[in-house]
Amino acid sequence: MEKKIEIIEHIDPSVIYKDLSHPASGGICVFIGAVRDTTQNQKVNSLFFEAYEAMALKEMEKIAAAASKQWNLHRLIMQHAVGDKKVEEPVVLVGASSAHRDDCFEACRFLIDTLKEKVPIWKKEFFDGTDEVWVTPHP
Amino acid sequence: MEKKIEIIEHIDPSVIYKDLSHPASGGICVFIGAVRDTTQNQKVNSLFFEAYEAMALKEMEKIAAAASKQWNLHRLIMQHAVGDKKVEEPVVLVGASSAHRDDCFEACRFLIDTLKEKVPIWKKEFFDGTDEVWVTPHP
Amino acid sequence: MKILLFGIAKDIVGNQSLDEAFQAKNVAELKQELIQKYPEFTKLSSLAVAVDEEYANDDTPISAQNEIAIIPPVSGG
């Protein structure tokens, strides 16, 4: 399986097909996470993402290895952005290609769920006015 | 909900982000189906797709309406290609954006599953040598 | 009565449409007549009929005013 794993400034969703297509793949599934304008009824202006980059890449490699063991995948991509991101900008992109669609759908869901749970990346929310808050997931 | 529903000659996956992103959407899920080089151990050279276009568009509209009723979606896309398609060319693209990822993942899976079951489009497979076969799904 | 044909139905009949006189007053009767004239249709795993661009039931009435299409098993995607 070929893979592309990156922590980068800007995610470019226009190249996903080139990054994931494969002659043996009948299906490609992609998830893109973006900055949305509201969270818990508060207006969001922007987000700031910080990564413990070396460890984040290692954790992403582990997640990719687990996915390629569980599903029959041809190509896989995991990208996370860092720095300031405005509303509608992409912040995370994961995807996979496989012969049949079950594999790429299930792998794609696993990639984003596990990334959010394990990869050392932190998000600060900037709200209308002056508030800024590090996001800590609610139990 | 905004939607884009098309039967077209060529699908361009490079514009999906523009087609699906929305300020209120934190998640975008996309599935792309492509021509793969093998089916049931036979080498495939190309596929030919034929649509009963007027009815196909009506059925796709119904599927989109059902998805937007079941999930909280901001934008939705369903495209199917017609004509000759070579290995690795995209033949179908479906996707949706939503505030949270559960909705867009579930909607995306529903869109492709229901499209394959209901939309009057037919695929002919061209194999190595001279064989050509209309695909009829196995029970 | 003009009947549109798609996919393998086109190959079975050897044409893109059928322009013959059918006696059928509903979808079930149309399928019977079609199978009588082209027994190969029985080999398909399913055979649906669309009337005016909508899937029709066996008891949906048909006439020369409707757009009628034979829908063999679909295989898009």
Next chain:
Amino acid sequence: MKILLFGIAKDIVGNQSLDEAFQAKNVAELKQELIQKYPEFTKLSSLAVAVDEEYANDDTPISAQNEIAIIPPVSGG
């Protein structure tokens, strides 16, 4: 012992890293010392420690030779 800090841990300590003398010989002891010096860490829903870029258990030994990082609840994606 140098300790890397990220996210809200940076704000709690007021710095990108801690360069103080810790007595801790393992991860559990380090967490205890940290909470003693910065009680605000108890407010976090979880507190993990990475040793050499891997999540560590409470009994993972640590020394000045390791790269140690405090991992507050992650919130990527």
